[in-house]
Amino acid sequence: GGIHGDEPCGPRAIEAFLRDAPPVERPVKFVVANEEALSRNLRYVEEDLNRAFPGAPDGATHESRLAHDLLQEIRGLTVFSIHSTQSYGKPFALCDQLNTLARSVVPPLSVEALVETDRFSDGRLIEYPDVLEVEAGLQGSDAAAENAEVLVREFLTAVGAIAGEPRPVRDVPIYRMARVVPKDPADRYEVYVDNFTRVDAGERYAAADGHTLYAEEPFYPILMSPYGYEDVFGFVGELVGRLDAETPAR
Numbered sequence: 001g002g003i004h005g006d007e008p009c010g011p012r013a014i015e016a017f018l019r020d021a022p023p024v025e026r027p028v029k030f031v032v033a034n035e036e037a038l039s040r041n042l043r044y045v046e047e048d049l050n051r052a053f054p055g056a057p058d059g060a061t062h063e064s065r066l067a068h069d070l071l072q073e074i075r076g077l078t079v080f081s082i083h084s085t086q087s088y089g090k091p092f093a094l095c096d097q098l099n100t101l102a103r104s105v106v107p108p109l110s111v112e113a114l115v116e117t118d119r120f121s122d123g124r125l126i127e128y129p130d131v132l133e134v135e136a137g138l139q140g141s142d143a144a145a146e147n148a149e150v151l152v153r154e155f156l157t158a159v160g161a162i163a164g165e166p167r168p169v170r171d172v173p174i175y176r177m178a179r180v181v182p183k184d185p186a187d188r189y190e191v192y193v194d195n196f197t198r199v200d201a202g203e204r205y206a207a208a209d210g211h212t213l214y215a216e217e218p219f220y221p222i223l224m225s226p227y228g229y230e231d232v233f234g235f236v237g238e239l240v241g242r243l244d245a246e247t248p249a250r
């Protein structure tokens with residue numbers, strides 16, 4: 001947790017889990033990544049850590065050095081990285097491209113969807129092997145911290161690190177990030193659509209200073225919000241398959 005310092009749900013989930021931790025079946029490392037940013041409630045100190053990988057030991061920024069250290073710390077491990085968003089209240093999982101880890105671990109997690117970040121993985125932790133990311137809910141909310149703790153338990157159970165019956169699997173839709181939805185400079189933004197809910201061609205989906213934007217083609221919004229990112233509303237997603245324990249998506 002704590003890749004982004006203004007997303008306290010991961011560190012809060014770790015604290016809550018460790019307060020009442022069950023015995024582990026094999027070693028588990030809990031990492032709060034950017035403590036300095038976290039203590040200042042900032043996304044980052046000098047640059048976005050989740051765009052700074054692989055970083056360098058003598059990197060110019062705090063996050064470049066941190067990215068390097070973090071990669072050493074997690075080398076060879078199965079990684080569960082916890083984030084939160086300004087766009088969607090329910091948890092969803094993300095991976096670079098559908099892989100063995102996501103295939104086996106995601107179905108028993110309480111998530112609404114799996115998102116392949118695909119060509120938007122550059123510089124992010126998610127582009128490394130055996131990394132699964134989750135968005136646990138809305139940034140700064142108690143619900144996100146509670147969801148994150150549930151997800152930590154479910155993940156550790158699914159990988160056999162703590163004892164327990166894995167949660168029954170369910171059918172999880174898989175979306176792929178296809179392109180960004182650009183956002184022109186404006187004072188006021190609006191988003192009219194719900195994430196992971198199909199937008200039809202011709203439907204209005206957002207506005208910038210009263211200038212309304214209409215979909216040219218059908219799409220599924222991913223991580224879309226008025227103010228979550230500086231220069232984009234979010235992403236255009238494609239529904240590419242479904243994931244469950246029995247039938248691999250492709």
Ligand SMILES: [Zn+2]
Binds near residue numbers: 004
């Ligand atoms: Zn984040």
